Amino acid sequence: MRIFPVILHVDMDAFFASVEQRDRPELRGLPVIVGSPPGRRGVVCAASYEARAFGVHSAMPSNIAQKRCPKAIFLKPDMERYRNESIQIMRLIAPFGDQIEQVSVDEAYLDVSLQCQLADHDQSLHKALDLARKLKDCVKQERGLTISVGIGGSKLMAKIASDFDKPDGLILIPERDKVALLGALPIRRLPGVGKVTEEALLAAGIDRINLLKDLSHPPTGLSVNQLQHLQSLAEGRDDRSVRETTSIKRISSENTFDEDTEDRRLIRQCLRQQANELSGKLLSRSLHAQGIQVKVRYGDYTTLSRQISLTDPIQREDDIYRSACRLLGKHQLVSRPLRLIGIGVYTLRESPVIQLLLPLE
Ligand SMILES: [Mg+2]
Known part of the structure; x- marks a missing residue:
């Protein structure tokens, strides 16, 4: 049935x-x-x-x-x-x-x-x-x-x-x-239309969803796949199922320095490596993270963590690294020498199909 x-x-x-x-x-x-x-x-x-x-x-x-x-x-x-x-x-x-x-x-x-x-x-x-x-x-x-x-x-x-x-x-x-x-709505209302895609479509004169069907070729900046996907969404076709939020709650990576340090280069290097490790784990499980946390421990064992929920789920090393750096900077966590630093990602969800099909923007 x-x-x-x-x-x-x-x-x-x-x-x-x-x-x-x-x-x-x-x-x-x-x-x-x-x-x-x-x-x-x-x-x-x-x-x-x-x-x-x-x-x-x-x-x-x-x-x-x-x-x-x-x-x-x-x-x-x-x-x-x-x-x-x-x-x-x-x-x-x-x-x-x-x-x-x-x-x-x-x-x-x-x-x-x-x-x-x-x-x-x-x-x-x-x-x-x-x-x-x-x-x-x-x-x-x-x-x-x-x-x-x-x-x-x-x-x-x-x-x-x-x-x-x-x-x-x-x-x-x-x-x-x-x-x-759907047709009457602006194109940015379709899932997968971020800033870059929106600009590419606007440049081609497509500002409403119903105009997508008139495109026979993708405008500059869009792939054929991407256009086809958007055209099918514009027809109201969307077969993404409701997926029970995954049970894997968080993945994290942390390192203790040999000596307490506030050497930015060393800290960045360490974060980069952690971001790489986390990205690999997310990729291999087809997961994206919607939250990221940084954790620092100072010489006196005071431990602080700060987190942020992200509007766009992330998976790539670069995105994890940059979000972590932003969090550290925003809360001025590297204000004295660190004993330990770590990154955690949470609110893990199965990667949306669109991001598997399309080149990343
Ligand atoms: Mg709301």
């Missing part, structure tokens, strides 16, 4: 900012920005909807955010608290699906196909509405947070759907409407 895929994409609304507003009632209704304070060269990690009304969005430099919204309240991110909240929510929503795949701290796909099978695909999708409402209520009641849920016949459509009506949204995209709906 053919199974009609029914996928939910669950996306927490302005997650970090919402957690702050929930826990600190005096912040409710106010423009809250979680991220670097203005005056430093950092960016916005999350903005409450009140701040978004002023045109503030995540990844925007904090200085610009403050100019747009002078009354904004800037808060330092408390990643530990958001991560714990994320774990609670994931535990809460996992039983609603047959499979759950967490894609970031505030996003997950649920496969609910088996519970929703009816005579045709669109009927099956409609059956998931009730389930999605229950799921939203559950998170609201138990955790005091709103989420947006998209229902679609694939991961692609579910994700597009969840984005349509934030916050507190619930949108279903029927199979019969998907191509028309």
Whole structure:
């Protein structure tokens, strides 16, 4: 029997900012920005909807955010608290699906196909509405947070759907409407269209998804494979399955120096080697990492670690090395001689097919 895929994409609304507003009632209704304070060269990690009304969005430099919204309240991110909240929510929503795949701290796909099978695909999708409402209520009641849920016949459509009506949204995209709906969207909304691909397509005059079908040859900067893949996504064809987030939780590599050192060259060399080792392990298991951590131990055995969740999962040595260096620099961890240094990667996920097929950008 053919199974009609029914996928939910669950996306927490302005997650970090919402957690702050929930826990600190005096912040409710106010423009809250979680991220670097203005005056430093950092960016916005999350903005409450009140701040978004002023045109503030995540990844925007904090200085610009403050100019747009002078009354904004800037808060330092408390990643530990958001991560714990994320774990609670994931535990809460996992039983609603047959499979759950967490894609970031505030996003997950649920496969609910088996519970929703009816005579045709669109009927099956409609059956998931009730389930999605229950799921939203559950998170609201138990955790005091709103989420947006998209229902679609694939991961692609579910994700597009969840984005349509934030916050507190619930949108279903029927199979019969998907191509028309996708067609009107800007090309960057397709998975796999990063900055480089977007620029290549824009240069060729392709700014909407429905224009992709008119291309018979890839524009400069794109391969034939890549174009074909995007054209098939533009038709709403996406057969990526919801993969249970892998059980291998983290891989790490660390070294103790013969003598405590703050020699940058030596430290870089060591990091490079660790990045190489980790990249090899990820590659051989077809995994990408969405989080990276650096750890240092000083001569007096004080041990510090700092981590960051990445928007784009990484696997290559260069990316691991550079992210680790960035973390070390940002937190000024090499401020005195080190006894030990290490890199860990976590939130490991199976490599997306698109990255296996396509040349890396
Ligand atoms: Mg979100």
